[in-house]
Amino acid sequence: MNRKSILSLTTVVAAFSVAALAGFLTVAHTSTSEPILKATPSLHASWTSDALTVGKQLMESDLVARVQVVEQGETEVVLALPRDRALQRSIRETGRRMPEIPFTRSQVEILEVYSGNAQVGDRFELLQTGGLVEGELVQVAEDPLYQVGGEHVLFLKDISADTVHGAAAHLFRTLNPASRYDLLGDQVVRTVDLGDEPAMLNLDGLVSQIRVAQTQSELPTE
Amino acid sequence: MTRFKNSVIFRRRTLVLVLVVLVGFTSGAWAADYLGSGKHSSRFLNWNYFGVTSYNGSYINRATTAMSNWTNTTDLVMSKVSGSNWDIAFVTDNYGAVSWAGLAVCYNSSGQNWLNNSSVFNQTLAYCYAYNNRYYMDSSSSSQRINLFMHEAGHCYSLAHRNFTSSIMYPYVQSLTTTNSKDRSLINARY
Numbered sequence: 001m002n003r004k005s006i007l008s009l010t011t012v013v014a015a016f017s018v019a020a021l022a023g024f025l026t027v028a029h030t031s032t033s034e035p036i037l038k039a040t041p042s043l044h045a046s047w048t049s050d051a052l053t054v055g056k057q058l059m060e061s062d063l064v065a066r067v068q069v070v071e072q073g074e075t076e077v078v079l080a081l082p083r084d085r086a087l088q089r090s091i092r093e094t095g096r097r098m099p100e101i102p103f104t105r106s107q108v109e110i111l112e113v114y115s116g117n118a119q120v121g122d123r124f125e126l127l128q129t130g131g132l133v134e135g136e137l138v139q140v141a142e143d144p145l146y147q148v149g150g151e152h153v154l155f156l157k158d159i160s161a162d163t164v165h166g167a168a169a170h171l172f173r174t175l176n177p178a179s180r181y182d183l184l185g186d187q188v189v190r191t192v193d194l195g196d197e198p199a200m201l202n203l204d205g206l207v208s209q210i211r212v213a214q215t216q217s218e219l220p221t222e
Numbered sequence: 223m224t225r226f227k228n229s230v231i232f233r234r235r236t237l238v239l240v241l242v243v244l245v246g247f248t249s250g251a252w253a254a255d256y257l258g259s260g261k262h263s264s265r266f267l268n269w270n271y272f273g274v275t276s277y278n279g280s281y282i283n284r285a286t287t288a289m290s291n292w293t294n295t296t297d298l299v300m301s302k303v304s305g306s307n308w309d310i311a312f313v314t315d316n317y318g319a320v321s322w323a324g325l326a327v328c329y330n331s332s333g334q335n336w337l338n339n340s341s342v343f344n345q346t347l348a349y350c351y352a353y354n355n356r357y358y359m360d361s362s363s364s365s366q367r368i369n370l371f372m373h374e375a376g377h378c379y380s381l382a383h384r385n386f387t388s389s390i391m392y393p394y395v396q397s398l399t400t401t402n403s404k405d406r407s408l409i410n411a412r413y
Contacts, residue, residue, distance in 0.1 A: 042336050042337045042340065043325055043327070043336070043337065044257065044325070044326060044377050044382070044383065045321070045322035045323075045324065045325050045393070046322060046323050046324035046325075046370055046373050046374065046393060046394070046395055047321055047322055047323070047393055047394045047395065048321060048322065048323045048355075048358045048394075048395055049321070049394070050394035050395070050396065078317065078318065082272065082313065082315075083273075083315060084272040084273045084313070084315070086272055087272035087273075087311065087313060089306075090270070090272070090305075090306040090308070090311075093306045094306045096329070096333075096349060097329065097333050097335070098351065099327045099335050099337050099351065100337075101317070101325070101353075103320070127320065129320055129321070129322065129325075133337060133338065134338060136337065136338045136339075138337045138338075140322075141383065142383075142393070143321075157319070159318075159319035162318045162319035162357075163318070164316060164317065164318025164319070164357070165318045165319065165320070166318075166319070173319065173320060173321055174321060175321065176321055176394065177321075193385055194385070
């Protein structure tokens with residue numbers, strides 16, 4: 001094989017590799033406003049709410065607000081040990097392990113209220129599955145951990161009454177990753193791939209959609 | 223004449239390069255149908271169920287149906303065991319009012335898992351846990367329970383989320399209890 005052939009072959013292999021990587025990243029990590037801290041998300045969830053449109057998200061939410069993350073709390077682990085005795089026995093017999101599922105509470109401050117009973121400047125805790133476990137960052141696919149300073153428009157459920165996590169006076173969570181709209185300046189970025197979702201370019205466009213949905217559903221606005 | 227010949231060769235090379243890039247991009251995108259290159263060492267897998275077996279209807283019967291659905295439509299053979307020799311454990315417990323109804327985590331034979339070592343996604347899987355959150359699923363329908371068990375088992379087989387409502391790997395709990403042709407072909411390609 002002459003030098004020219006080797007060069008051509010190398011070019012083809014390099015082009016294929018770069019394209020394959022680009023293809024993988026395009027599908028696996030479609031638009032996130034925050035740095036991808038780990039190449040592969042650690043947890044893959046099945047979400048309870050399928051509210052994918054602004055209208056449906058508004059209907060299911062207790063609070064819709066633009067917020068800024070001001071503090072990221074310690075990671076807490078809930079149900080580290082299996083409560084089921086048969087499972088405890090099975091793990092003991094086989095020497096197998098069981099994972100710890102981490103949760104993180106971020107302190108957020110409200111910058112603007114679109115729906116719900118809250119005021120600008122109010123603070124609450126935002127619960128998210130994921131966190132730091134033994135120095136390893138554990139994140140859920142499509143729902144990367146919130147970062148201090150990050151701005152988001154969130155469609156939220158009030159889970160203050162939750163007996164497992166609800167130790168805070170005001171504890172909220174998003175409906176699902178689709179109800180999380182990350183802001184980069186006034187640009188709206190999604191962490192989920194919704195396929196044929198119409199382009200949503202900026203915050204004004206999102207707010208406009210919320211207002212239209214409010215009018216259509218005749219929900220009380222603030 | 224020479225100029226024309228060179229131009230044709232240049233165009234042909236460009237075309238080949240474009241094709242290579244397209245094929246590469248597609249194969250990379252296709253790889254995202256799976257969580258990684260990891261898989262269990264056999265298509266014959268044992269499963270067991272832990273936690274409350276019934277609340278507002280049966281859980282364990284829905285898990286049995288879910289596993290039968292995978293067995294009946296793919297090359298996988300899922301067998302219920304009562305001992306500790308399980309490859310997949312369905313764990314039903316109350317994880318609170320979080321946003322999810324189910325989660326899956328797999329381990330390799332060294333005791334590392336998807337949470338503490340992302341390379342496990344590309345290794346031989348030794349055993350997996352499929353979590354079922356009672357906070358939501360206690361009030362769910364039979365078909366939603368089957369959907370959740372099938373979906374989480376899909377992750378344990380290494381399938382990734384797919385953004386189609388006809389796929390059992392659609393990331394939102396629904397009433398779908400069947401696999402589509404793509405779900406089946408992905409499983410059969412790997413097992």
